[in-house]
Amino acid sequence: MLKCAVNIYEKIKKKKGYISALAPMEGVTDTVFRQVLCDIGRPDLFYTEFLNVEGFCSKGRKKVIHRLDYAPKERPIVVQLWGNTPEDYVETLEYVKKLKPDGIDINIGCSVRDVLSSGRCSALIKEKDLVKEIIRTVQKASGGLPVSVKTRLGYDEVDVEGWIGFLLTLNLNLITIHGRTSKEGYSTPSRWDKISECVKLRDEISPRTLIIGNGDIKSLKQGEKYVEEYGVDGFMVARGIMNNPWLFSGRNRKEISSEEKRDALLKHLKLFDGTWKGTKPFNSQKKYIKAYISGFDGANELRKNLMVTKNTEEVVKILDNFC
Numbered sequence: 193m194l195k196c197a198v199n200i201y202e203k204i205k206k207k208k209g210y211i212s213a214l215a216p217m218e219g220v221t222d223t224v225f226r227q228v229l230c231d232i233g234r235p236d237l238f239y240t241e242f243l244n245v246e247g248f249c250s251k252g253r254k255k256v257i258h259r260l261d262y263a264p265k266e267r268p269i270v271v272q273l274w275g276n277t278p279e280d281y282v283e284t285l286e287y288v289k290k291l292k293p294d295g296i297d298i299n300i301g302c303s304v305r306d307v308l309s310s311g312r313c314s315a316l317i318k319e320k321d322l323v324k325e326i327i328r329t330v331q332k333a334s335g336g337l338p339v340s341v342k343t344r345l346g347y348d349e350v351d352v353e354g355w356i357g358f359l360l361t362l363n364l365n366l367i368t369i370h371g372r373t374s375k376e377g378y379s380t381p382s383r384w385d386k387i388s389e390c391v392k393l394r395d396e397i398s399p400r401t402l403i404i405g406n407g408d409i410k411s412l413k414q415g416e417k418y419v420e421e422y423g424v425d426g427f428m429v430a431r432g433i434m435n436n437p438w439l440f441s442g443r444n445r446k447e448i449s450s451e452e453k454r455d456a457l458l459k460h461l462k463l464f465d466g467t468w469k470g471t472k473p474f475n476s477q478k479k480y481i482k483a484y485i486s487g488f489d490g491a492n493e494l495r496k497n498l499m500v501t502k503n504t505e506e507v508v509k510i511l512d513n514f515c
């Protein structure tokens with residue numbers, strides 16, 4: 193950790209008292225969605241979708257590099273990396289640093305089966321020596337950017353002392369803790385009481401390492417309440433944003449007019465067309481139709497019609513007739 197430089201996490205914390213973050217979500221929180229959120233309610237901190245360092249260092253680079261795209265207005269933004277090959281982190285970081293993100297995050301939390309069987313992400317919880325090597329390598333190669341880890345409470349079992357305690361010895365700037373074990377996936381509620389224990393341990397072992405709690409946050413108010421209640425330095429929202437894309441503005445879905453919802457969807461799809469230029473299938477956008485178009489009279493019927501569209505022009509036509 194750089195002792196003298198104030199990093200982005202400390203800056204936000206000092207200014208606001210806590211950090212609100214939009215979680216990295218593969219296939220969801222791309223630059224298009226993040227840019228729309230900048231206009232309708234943004235968090236203090238964005239993360240990119242995760243980028244596999246082995247994929248980046250292979251012939252497949254072209255297929256994954258788009259995950260690093262971001263517009264200046266999205267800053268502060270943290271690039272999230274995953275993988276288990278320290279040298280590939282170094283090579284990837286040479287490129288990432290040129291993009292001037294605000295931080296580097298290492299994913300040690302994803303529990304998708306294929307990822308686990310390859311020994312990456314939360315499978316690394318069982319490989320402390322390798323984790324130490326990866327973190328040390330990234331800290332050295334990050335060019336002074338703050339380095340963080342996003343993880344879970346343990347692999348098979350909650351292991352605050354053994355796992356989080358270990359991470360706290362590694363001079364990280366920030367740790368985000370999703371309050372479940374790897375084995376649990378999403379099957380239990382996020383254990384915020386255990387996240388709170390991690391904060392107490394942090395106070396003993398590494399007071400300068402900030403802790404963001406994650407899991408089951410559905411509103412700004414709830415996030416702020418959890419900051420108070422559990423002592424975390426911030427909160428991170430993932431699935432909740434698809435239930436209410438206006439979440440970070442503090443407005444609940446019912447308070448947003450149907451016109452605002454329509455406009456947000458149109459903005460999103462125009463940006464989608466302009467950004468990806470046909471390289472991503474239009475069907476990948478249906479999840480956003482569901483996210484924006486709900487919670488008003490006639491939304492269900494409208495959504496049904498929008499779900500069978502094949503391109504933005506068809507959506508525009510339907511929305512023109514609706515309003």
Ligand SMILES: Cc1cc2nc3c(=O)[nH]c(=O)nc-3n(C[C@H](O)[C@H](O)[C@H](O)COP(=O)(O)O)c2cc1C
Pocket residue numbers: 215216217218219220241242272299301302342370406407408409428429430431432
């Ligand atoms: C569709 C989807 C994609 C995700 N992709 C990532 C990812 O790329 N990196 C990551 O660290 N976590 C990823 N996650 C996990 C979330 O960031 C978050 O830790 C988890 O969903 C718990 O938060 P929530 O209860 O607010 O959803 C993903 C989750 C979902 C639902």
